[in-house]
Amino acid sequence: MIILRGYIKHFQRQFSIICYRNSSKMVKAKSFIYAKHFKDMPQASNFDLIEEELPEIKDEEFLCEAVFLSIDPYMRAYASMLPVGITMIGSQVAKVIDSKNLQYPVGSYVLGSFGWRSHTIWGPNNKKKSSLEQTPYIVPDLIHHPISLYLGILGMTGNTALFGFLDVCKPMAGETVVITGAAGAVGSHVGQIAKIKGCRVIGISGTDEKGEWLKSIGFDDYINYKTVTNFSVKLKELAPNGIDCYFDNVGGELTSLIMQQMNKFGRISVCGSISAYNNDYNSLPKATILQPSIVANQLTMSGIHATNYYDRWMSGIKQNKMWLEEGKLIYKEHVVDGFENMPNALIGILNGVNTGKVVVKV
Structure with missing residues (x-):
């Protein structure tokens, strides 16, 4: 029986090859x-x-x-x-x-x-x-x-969010998470993972429409950085106990302001710097220096890249797919x-x- 199955499999393979070759165009x-x-x-x-x-x-x-x-x-x-x-x-x-x-x-x-x-x-x-x-x-x-x-969410976007947030920020239940570029593909995914982990999540976006959508998928609150009168005051109001994790998609002065309100031993995952993408390296925008905040609160800050996770790619897709099927991820x-x-x-x-x-x- 085993030999017969082997012959059948062999002929199926040869037949498939013939079909493929005849279909070329x-x-x-x-x-x-x-x-x-x-x-x-x-x-x-x-x-x-x-x-x-x-x-x-x-x-x-x-x-x-x-x-x-x-x-x-x-x-x-x-x-x-x-x-x-x-x-x-x-x-x-x-x-x-x-x-x-x-x-x-x-x-x-x-x-x-x-x-x-x-x-x-x-x-x-x-x-x-x-x-x-x-x-x-x-x-x-x-x-x-x-x-x-x-x-x-079942590809590069999802794995960047999953591994980039969990590996670097290591969120714990009850912590406060802030995300810039929150209404984008990666940012909105990160926020939902943070909620799965029991965190309070604040998203930064450029319109109220985007902010309200973030709240509809589980974010606790948002800041429209384009219309807010005083960003730092508003951030302090929404995160009175400080910020434990920051997922950065934007960079620039917003990042400097957010990091000034980080708690001791806070963690920052840097995914992108979209605020500077349209500038060349000779004309990058200036922002308030970060080192005082990093040193004073002993912060951990790391850049992330999707290529770092190729060896775990399928496990990330499996996890995100499970959350999707459980209704915990909205896209x-x-x-x-x-x-x-x-x-x-x-x-x-x-x-x-x-x-x-x-x-x-x-």
């Missing part, structure tokens, strides 16, 4: 090329939209078609380090439409660091272009939620329709027009 792919370096806010003119005819796939390769593409603030932060002429960086959920690789069958969905492309050929011999890239992995279809969540997506709108989606996120995770639906 030429397709036209669109991609956005990073045409010239950003200066201040990105513009549509920084990108060139090109079209190319892809060759037939080779052995061990597969061809996939983008379904959803991720838009993230880090794209602006890394732009100064990117060479002009490459496909713009980014992740996507794509559907395999042709394959000569049994690990990636036709019809499956993959999460890949393919950049701003409509179609991609990938094989095990592909060389990584940056440390941000991961080997593509198959994601199961989601019955009750959109598959785009693998770019959000919001800002969906932009049309591949041609990739540049506009990036400009929008840097202008703060979105609430939650931004994805482009092809």
Whole structure:
């Protein structure tokens, strides 16, 4: 019986390979090329939209078609380090439409660091272009939620929030947590994890609409930094016993003001500095010095990066998925329709027009 099963499995594999080889076909792919370096806010003119005819796939390769593409603030932060002429960086959920690789069958969905492309050929011999890239992995279809969540709370966004907050801030029940960029994809996720851990959570946002949404998903309160008369006074009012954990997505003077109200042995997780993303390194904005607050209260401050968690990636997705299914995580997506709108989606996120995770639906 064991031998028979072995033969059946062998013939199934050979039949699949024949089918894959016979299905190979030429397709036209669109991609956005990073045409010239950003200066201040990105513009549509920084990108060139090109079209190319892809060759037939080779052995061990597969061809996939983008379904959803991720838009993230880090794209602006890394732009100064990117060479002009490459496909713009980014992740996507794509559907395999042709394959000569049994690990990636036709019809499956993959999460890949393919950049701003409509179609991609990938094989095990592909060389990584940056440390941000991961080997593509198959994601199961989601019955009750959109598959785009693998770019959000079940992907880089979720794992950055989970590991970046828990590993650095080590929150304990009853502590006070402050989050800047709180209505964004990572910030809103961090706040909900903090509530799961029994913390009091204060979000910093740029509109009352965003702030009220934060309260609707469990945040205890918020500050609209654009309209508040005195930020420090308001923060003291909402956190009279001081701040134990700070998750920083923004940087700048807001960070200095928040850190002045940190408790002894407070912990700060630095995820981003969106307030300075549109400045080059020769014109970074000035902020009040941080060292007095760090030394006086013996604070622990650490930068975080998604690549630090690649070895724990699937365990993070499993945990976030469990919280999602238990109703402990609420998500919001800002969906932009049309591949041609990739540049506009990036400009929008840097202008703060979105609430939650931004994805482009092809």
